[in-house]
Amino acid sequence: MSPYRKFIFICNGSDCKKAGCKKLQSEIKDLVKSHEYQGKYKLIKTKCMDFCKSAPSVIIQNELIKKADLDSIKKKMG
Template sequence: MRHPRKLIFVCTGSDCKKSGGKALKKQLKAELKEGQLKGNCKLISTKCMDMCKSAPVVIVEDHFLKKTNFSKVLQQLKKS
């Protein structure tokens, strides 16, 4: 069964936070509240995903994004 909304998992482990994961989560949250993604996506915070060398880590649907940033996440959301 397909979800009506796309799922975005953001790692909130300590290494991901230090590498920009906290700011990334904040940007995504703001975009989901007011931007074009409003109502289309669900943001989920996770504990450490054990990919600390690739921090920050985000999963969009079934795609892992390593060493990612806001623009890369938006690109992946448009693709899926």
């Protein structure tokens, strides 16, 4: 049986796209594929999560990260 994977939800709404979610999504995808996190996380793209004023929005382990960047995501991943 494979180990339990945690989910990373990234908003792909129009405001998040304007705020750079596509670049962030690519960075997260590379991070998740890295040796340290391989098989532990799964990236899931979502539609608008209604946190438009604080875009880009990411949810990791039931915690919302507003104005997300790669450093804040790494902190939550542990």
